[in-house]
Amino acid sequence: GLLDPKIKAKGKKYFGSAADPGTIGVAIDVTILTSDYGAYTPENSMKWDATEPSRGSFTFTNADALVAFAQAHGRLVRGHTLVWHNQLPSWVSTITSAADLTTVIQNHVTTLMARYKGKIYAWDVVNECLNEDGTLRSSVFSRLLGENFIDIAFKAARAADPAAKLYINDFNLDAPGAKTSGMVALVGRLKARGVPIDGIGTQTHIQLGRAGTIAANLQTLANTGLDVAITELDIASSTSSANEAQQSADYATVARACLAVARCVGITTWGVSDKDSWLGAAAAPLLWDTNFVRKPAYTGVDAAFT
Ligand code: G3I
Numbered sequence: 001g002l003l004d005p006k007i008k009a010k011g012k013k014y015f016g017s018a019a020d021p022g023t024i025g026v027a028i029d030v031t032i033l034t035s036d037y038g039a040y041t042p043e044n045s046m047k048w049d050a051t052e053p054s055r056g057s058f059t060f061t062n063a064d065a066l067v068a069f070a071q072a073h074g075r076l077v078r079g080h081t082l083v084w085h086n087q088l089p090s091w092v093s094t095i096t097s098a099a100d101l102t103t104v105i106q107n108h109v110t111t112l113m114a115r116y117k118g119k120i121y122a123w124d125v126v127n128e129c130l131n132e133d134g135t136l137r138s139s140v141f142s143r144l145l146g147e148n149f150i151d152i153a154f155k156a157a158r159a160a161d162p163a164a165k166l167y168i169n170d171f172n173l174d175a176p177g178a179k180t181s182g183m184v185a186l187v188g189r190l191k192a193r194g195v196p197i198d199g200i201g202t203q204t205h206i207q208l209g210r211a212g213t214i215a216a217n218l219q220t221l222a223n224t225g226l227d228v229a230i231t232e233l234d235i236a237s238s239t240s241s242a243n244e245a246q247q248s249a250d251y252a253t254v255a256r257a258c259l260a261v262a263r264c265v266g267i268t269t270w271g272v273s274d275k276d277s278w279l280g281a282a283a284a285p286l287l288w289d290t291n292f293v294r295k296p297a298y299t300g301v302d303a304a305f306t
Pocket of ligand 1: 043044086087127203232278
């Protein structure tokens with residue numbers, strides 16, 4: 001399997017998967033999650049709409065189950081995600097005052113992180129805050145608080161669980177360009193202001209044949225002085241054998257990229273089997289097919305880690 005001790009021998013980098021009730025409640029997924037994965041990220045259960053659907057009223061059933069599952073098997077958890085413009089309940093978007101929104105962010109961050117204090121390796125504190133041109137995305141958070149919403153969230157996060165690694169997470173950080181430069185510049189400003197931040201998550205939802213720039217880009221992100229993690233890896237493809245071979249090569253390239261960059265702490269794939277991918281089964285983006293048979297992509301990752 002992809003898990004320890006082979007991975008530990010390669011520098012203690014974890015290999016994880018998104019998981020949630022739809023996988024930890026399914027026997028074949030549990031078998032794979034526990035034999036091949038060393039870390040879990042809740043795909044939806046810790047998001048704002050799932051945890052605080054109305055103001056000050058918290059629900060943790062599915063998040064608790066995921067954390068308990070990880071603890072029972074001695075696995076890491078990446079918490080995902082505290083402040084994001086998507087899967088945000090409408091009551092947050094109707095807030096009109098900066099002071100009120102500040103209190104709401106602090107209460108949300110503090111409540112989630114305090115509940116799982118000591119049980120979460122890393123949190124995606126802020127998710128997808130950048131536009132493709134590297135500027136700050138418009139959201140209720142940026143409209144009322146500007147970039148300072150990021151500072152507010154990270155400061156509350158550090159106070160709530162000082163041992164947790166705090167990440168900013170985004171997609172399309174796979175190649176040089178305006179978004180990567182924007183992220184590097186943003187992290188520079190955050191660090192200059194003393195904002196407590198430990199890592200950059202690069203989601204790595206990529207298309208076939210686009211893995212070649214990832215190692216250099218991971219190094220660009222790591223040059224900020226932060227850890228980096230590949231947080232939501234999948235490679236959109238199809239089930240043709242030519243594409244499966246290319247996908248296997250791409251997965252191996254991504255795995256080797258993380259192994260080659262000292263500050264890359266690990267890789268998370270965004271699900272177990274193609275059956276349950278957010279991209280749909282036809283995109284066949286993961287390591288197991290819809291019948292839970294290992295694909296060439298699995299072999300590619302496994303070879304990279306061996
Ligand atoms: O919970 C409801 C359920 O009650 C309802 O019956 C069902 C009917 O459609 O919908 C369920 O909600 C869905 C939810 O997943 C839980 O399954 C939403 O419709 C669906 O939109 C949602 O999709 C998730 C998506 O984030 C939403 O933004 C995907 O599962 C999840 O993989 C995806 O993950 C995101 C990361 O968090 C951030 N980066 C991008 C990544 C891919 O979009």
